[in-house]
Amino acid sequence: MKLKKLPGFSLGLIALAVGNAYATQLLDDYSIISYMTDEESPIEIKDNNPISNGEYLTTEDESHAVKVDDGVTGYINNASVMTSGDGSYGISVDSQNKVLYISDSDIKTSGSVSDKENGGITASAVVSEFGGTIFMNGDNSVESGGAYSAGLLSQVNDSEKMVNNTRLETTDKTNIVTSGENAVGVLACSSPGESRTCVDAVDDEVSDSNSYEVISRADLKMNGGSITTNGINSYGAYANGKKAYINLDYVALETVADGSYAVAIRQGNIDIKNSSITTTGTKAPIAKIYNGGELFFSNVTAVSKQDKGISIDASNIDSQAKIALLSVELSSALDSIDVNKTTTDVSILNRSIITPGNNILVNNTGGDLNIISSDSILNGATKLVSGTTTLKLSENTIWNMKDDSVVTHLTNSDSIINLSYDDGQTFTQGKTLTVKGNYVGNNGQLNIRTVLGDDKSATDRLIVEGNTSGSTTVYVKNAGGSGAATLNGIELITVNGDESPADAFR
The missing domain is CATH 2.160.20 (Pectate Lyase C-like)
Incomplete structure (x- = not known):
């Protein structure tokens, strides 16, 4: 069977296999024999x-x-x-x-x-x-x-x-x-x-x-x-x-x-x-x-225009996921990291920037999540429905929390945590960071905004339900108010554990 050159085809050889046929010999630039x-x-x-x-x-x-x-x-x-x-x-x-x-x-x-x-x-x-x-x-x-x-x-x-x-x-x-x-x-x-x-x-x-x-x-x-x-x-x-x-x-x-x-x-x-x-x-x-x-x-x-950044899930509760982000700009419309039913280790390193459009950095609904961040910028809150979230910040990482957050354990080494940020609006309610377990400070910095008023003044807060160790420098910024008489003062940091050095927060 000889096939003629098809009009409009500029390529030299044409091979056509129909049914169970195959071409075994190419003869010239215009046709084949099959x-x-x-x-x-x-x-x-x-x-x-x-x-x-x-x-x-x-x-x-x-x-x-x-x-x-x-x-x-x-x-x-x-x-x-x-x-x-x-x-x-x-x-x-x-x-x-x-x-x-x-x-x-x-x-x-x-x-x-x-x-x-x-x-x-x-x-x-x-x-x-x-x-x-x-x-x-x-x-x-x-x-x-x-x-x-x-x-x-x-x-x-x-x-x-x-x-x-x-x-x-x-x-x-x-x-x-x-x-x-x-x-x-x-x-x-x-x-x-x-x-x-x-x-x-x-x-x-x-x-x-x-x-x-x-x-x-x-x-x-x-x-x-x-x-x-x-x-x-x-x-x-x-x-x-x-x-x-x-x-x-x-x-x-x-x-x-x-x-x-x-x-x-x-x-x-x-x-x-x-x-x-x-x-x-x-x-x-x-x-x-x-x-x-x-x-x-x-x-x-990496950009997700209408959904999440990275989603981790499992039908097998024994599964393990490992994620490393180096010099990464990750932005998403919804949660940056969403975890369920799995053990997940996340490393965010080398000037990475993580930005969720809905201000939820992490949403943990049932996994064991371990995050290490070095020399990076994290934007958004950490939500903990169930499971555990351990967060370790080091080497000038900046965490702009932006909303109430919960973690299981927190380490702040040579890094900055901004509990809230100045968005130009009237400061009517502060943000609360709750650490369910222990807090470790190693020359870390904690920036808190508060209204200088009476005992009920709006303020950011850190609540540690476990113990604290190391040292953290606390900076308080006036978010409005000119001062007022207080009975107990404005409570900024609460530690409920048995152990907390006197200079843990200074």
Whole structure:
């Protein structure tokens, strides 16, 4: 069967796979010869010669466009690859000893997931799985248009008890766009649990357990470029499984629709540096961590225009989450950090600035939260419904509390706590910081505003229900009033514990 050159196509080679056909021989710049077989197979790269200046198209379900043969290092240069069938990958490298280099190419899929109820196959654009390796460089465009599809997918399956570490790496400029609902820009998946699939929602309340130990890594690294998701309930970057790792450097990441998280982690690990993150829709936090995992931001600007900053939750109360923010500007319409049912360690370091639009820095509704902040600015109150919140401030951190706050334990080392701030309005009610446990001061500073009037004057207050130690300098600013007679004075600091040095507050 000989196919003529299509009008308007400027690329040299066209490969068309329909049904169970595949093209095995490219003849010239204008046509191909396709030998038909009974096997369902794509264009296969069988040697080290590159596929260049071509266009490759499949239309059937579960019909991947381009694959690499065993033991081959393949090359795709300046090509256009398209699939439209459900469960059809654009490019697939699916086992060890298979390596593919892609440069200056366009890869597009428009199908959806096939038979999702029984596991199914996503219609993802570029897929490295089960030990495969893909390197992308140059100027690449990746588009996935279907539901539950992924732009880039790195996944492993440990069911055979074999080490099959998988890699997918991009450099230079790869731009990824997804438009389907429940789609993912970049997805690393490492055996998410026998009752789950790679594209299941990050917060599905089903088991993450496997009957085998997860031993293989799914690595996905992206240096340069952009990720944009347009469909509802989508994720920009999703690390699903204990051995799922995503690294993004110099990437612009944006989700547009409602219910779409920029970053999703379910037991996995995501590291983002030198990048920008924006979520626009409702119920669209910057990051969601479920059942544990690790998140690292460095030199990142992150904005959630209508929702929370970082949300941590779990169906497994034994889960642990770790978050590190270095030189990060994080702003959100709602709570900066929202924690429930998990143990979470948060480090906010190196001139980071955290700003919630609703003035709630932390909302803890049932987790064990430990926050360490160094040389940073924290804005907003800490709310503690249940669980514990331990806050340690050091190295010139400034906490602008802005509303009544509760923590379990508080350490103030060489840092400043502003219980309230001068917003230009009449000071009618102060803010109260309550420490349920112990307070430790180490050359810390506490700034209090008070109306200089009688015993009932409006004032900021610190209440420590446990013990105090160390020393803290207290500065009191007149928020109005010219003085009045008092019986007991205006109470600024209350310590209810058994131990408190005389010079704890001076």
